Amino acid sequence: MSFVEQVTNFLLAGDIPKAHALSEEYQKSKPVDPRRTSPFAINIPADQAIKSLQFVFKANPKKLSGLSNEDVKKLQLSVALQRLGFYGADLDYPLNDFAGLPPLKNQRLRILLSVNAKHLEDTQALKRMGIAKVQSFSSGVCCESCAKLADRQFNIEDAPEIPSPDCLELKSGTVCHGVLYKPVINFDDE
């Protein structure tokens, strides 16, 4: 059985620590790929990587609500493999019979699901820090709908999901990077 098959099986069984440990072996077995630009290729501590992967399996952005439940699960697996350092054709291994969401390419779908996972992870961390408000800012490349979300403050509970469900990217096919949030730290609250 290939590495990608074994790692996928562990992920399917919900055993992220084993999938992570085996992926480290896989990475040692491969020469460094110069094309690889994934920020996840750098070494982050195992416990942090495992925690982040748990959010990949919680990510199900409304922007991708056109995907079937089955396809969402396949995409989560593909994103998890990417974060574990797999690349190229290996990322398509879980995408058997994947209908996708035209006009978006599968790599774009991976990015959008990954962005949503990061959003869920960041939001949980900010809440734990006691942050009540966030400020949105434009990524610089926004569709008309996402541009309206920029430069606003939201209660963290009410902040629109990232990527925005109202984003026009699927209609237009033009990539939109949307808005991001930063915490509002109000020193006058004390």
Ligand SMILES: [Zn+2]
């Ligand atoms: Zn947008």
